[in-house]
Amino acid sequence: MSNTFDMNYEHPRIPLNDNVLANSGFADQNTPLVKNCWYVAALSHEVTREIFSRRFLGIEVALYRTNAGEPVAMRNRCPHRSFPLAKGTLHDDNLRCGYHGMEFAPSGRCVNLPSMINVPTNAAVRTYDIIERGPLLWIWMGDPDLADPNLIPETPWLESDEWKTVNDQFHMKSDYVSMHENLLDQTHFPFLHPGAIGTPEYARSKLEARIEDNKVIIERQLLNSPPPGVYAEPTKLGGIPVNRFSTAMFVSPAMHIAFARIVDITRHHGSEETYRFNISHIFTPETNGSIHYWWFCSRNFDLQNKETDKHLYESSQKAYTEDVDALEWILDVVNSDPEKQFDLNFAPDRPGLMMRRILNDLALSESGFDPKQVIMMAR
Template sequence: MSTIHALHAAADDIAALRPGYADQDTPLVRNCWYVAGRSGEIGRELMQRRILGVDVALYRTLAGAPVAVRNRCPHRSFPLAKGKLEGDILVCGYHGMQFDTSGRCAKMPSMPISPSNANVRSFPLVERYPLVWIWMGEPDLADEALVPDTSWLSDPAHQSVTGAFFMRSDYVAMHENLLDQTHFPFLHPGTVGTPEYARSKLDVREEGEQIVIDRALRNSPPPGIYGVPAGIMHKRVDRLSEARFISPAMHVAFAQILDPAPDGDAPGRYRFNITHLITPETNHTIHYWWFNTRDFKLDDAEADRHLQTASEQAYLEDVDALEWISDVVRKDAEPQFDLNFAPDKPGLLMRRNLYRMAAREADVAAR
C-alpha cells in the first residue's frame, strides 16, 4: 500500500503521519454488515451482485425471507443466479444441481446420492426495512446487534427521498469525501455549500472506531437544499450538524436548521438525516445508496421533488469528482504523495481506523 505523508499540519497533532493509513489498495474489511440491496430489489426473481469481490446470488423464499449464497455452482462454476427457483430450492441451470437455503446440495440429478461435499457458501442476512444487510466475513462473528441503526428510514414520522449510484472509486475515498466538509462550497455551490459553512469551526472526536464531526454555523443564510423545502431562504438561521463515520459500510449526517423567529405556525426547527450506505464491489468499485430524510412537510410532493433533485445533483458531483480522482491516481505514471492539512483530520482518523480493522482481520487469518 502507498504511504500517506503529512507535509503540512496545524495544531491538530497530525503532523507526523506514518504508514498505517488505509488507501485504495488496503484489503477490504469483511467482518462488517454491508447493504446487499434495498428490500424491494430482492424478490423471487434471482439477482446477482458482486460484494467485496465475491459474486452473490440473492432471492426470497416463498415465505419472504431473503437468502444469499455464493453465485457459483461448486461443480462447474455456473452462475447460480442464471438458474431458477423451484419453491425454495435453487436449481443450477447447467446440470440441475439443487441447493436449499443453507447452500446444502439437496439433489444431483445425475447421481443416486447427493454428494455431501457439493455445497455453496451461504451468507448471513438481516432485513431492517428498507434495507437488507449481508455479512461477508466470519459467520460466527455475524452479530445482528452490530447492524447499524437506520430506524428513521422506516419511521412514519419521517419522509425520505433516495437514490443509488455505481461508482468507479474506492470506499476509503468515499468515506473521506463524506468527512471532508471543506469542499462543499466549491463542489456543491448550488445545494449544500455556503462559504460561511466552510469557514465555520469543526470539532472532531472519536467514539470507539467511529469518527464524529460537530459543526455549528450561527446567524447565516441556509443552503438551498434545506432552505427551499423549509421555505426559509429569506432568513438567517443557525445550522447545526453532526457527521459520523459509523462503519466501513455507513456514514450518516444529522443536520438541524434552527429558525429563531418562525413565521406564524411554522416550526422553529427542521431536521434532516442524510444516510450514505457504501458496499464495495471490489477495491476500486462501490455500490452506493443514499437517503435524505426530513421530519416536516411529510406529504409535500414539492418538498420531495426539490430534495430529490438537489440530493441527486450533490451526490452525482461527488461521484464525478471521486471517479476523476481515481482515474488520475490509477493512470498517472508519476507518483505523488498527497498533502494533508489540519481540516483533513477527520478523514485521516477514518483511514487509520480502516487500516487497523483490515490489519486485525489479516492477523487473525494468518494464525
C-alpha cells in the same frame, strides 16, 4: 486546532505478505477491504423470486427470496463446474444450477444431484447471513461466527411514519476509503456543490472531531447565517438568518450518517421552529475500485408536500452525482498517473485521517497483524 496536521508526511510502504501493505497507519485504495462488517446487499424491494447477482467485496452473490419471503444470499458459483447459479432457476425454495441440475437449499446444501442417487456430503455452496431491516437488506461477508445482528447500524427514521424520505442509488468507480473521506470533508461543499449544500461561511465554521467506539464524529455549527439552497426551499427560510447545527458520523465501513438541524431564530413563521434532516449514505464495496452506493434524505416536517419531495430529491441527486464524478476522476488520476504522489494533509483533513486509521487497523487486524506493531515497522 492547528493549521497543519502532524500526519503530513510520506507514507512508506512495507510488504507484510501478498495481501497486506502497511502505509504508516492510513487506509487507501489498495488497503484490503474490511470483511467483518454488515454491508447492504440491496434495497428490500430489489430482492424477489427473480434471481439476480451482485458482487460484494470481490465475491459474486446470487440473491432471491423463498416462497415465505425470506431473503437468501448464496455464492454465485456452483461448486461442481463454477456455473453462475444466478443463471439457474428456482424450484420451490431451492436454486437449481442451469448446467447439471444440482439443487441447493437456502442453507447451501445440495439436496438433489440428478446424475447420482446419493448426494455427496461435501456438495454444498457457501451462503451468507442476510437480514432485513426496514428498507435495507444487510449481508455479512466475513467470518460467519462473528455475524452478530446487534452490530447492524440502526436507522429508525427510514422506517418511521414520522419521517419522509427520498432516495436513489449509484454504481460508482471509486474506492470506499475515498468515499468516506469525501463525506467527512465539509470544506469541499462550497466549491464542488456551490449554493446547494455548502457556503464559504460554513466551511470556515468551527469543527470538532472525536472518535468513539471506532466511529468518527464531527460536529459543526454556524449561527445567524442563511441556510444553503438544499434546506432553504423546504423550510421557506431562504435569505433569512438561522442557526445551523450538524453532526456527521463515520458509523462503520458501510455507513455514514449526517444529522442537520435548522433553527428559525427570527420566528419567521410565527414561532421558533426546528427543522431536522437525516442524511444516510450507505455503500458496499464491490471491489477496491467500485462501490454500490445508496443515499437517503429524510425530514421530519411537511411530510405530504410533493414539491418538497421533488426539491430534496433533485438537490440531493445533483450534489451526490457531483461527488460521484469527483471521486471517479480522482481514482482515475491515482491509477493512471505514472508519477506517484503522497497527498498533502491539513488540519481540516483530520476527520478523514481518523477514519483512514480506523479502516487500516480493522483491515490489518483481520489479516492477523497488530496495527501498532505494523506502524512501528513502517517507521
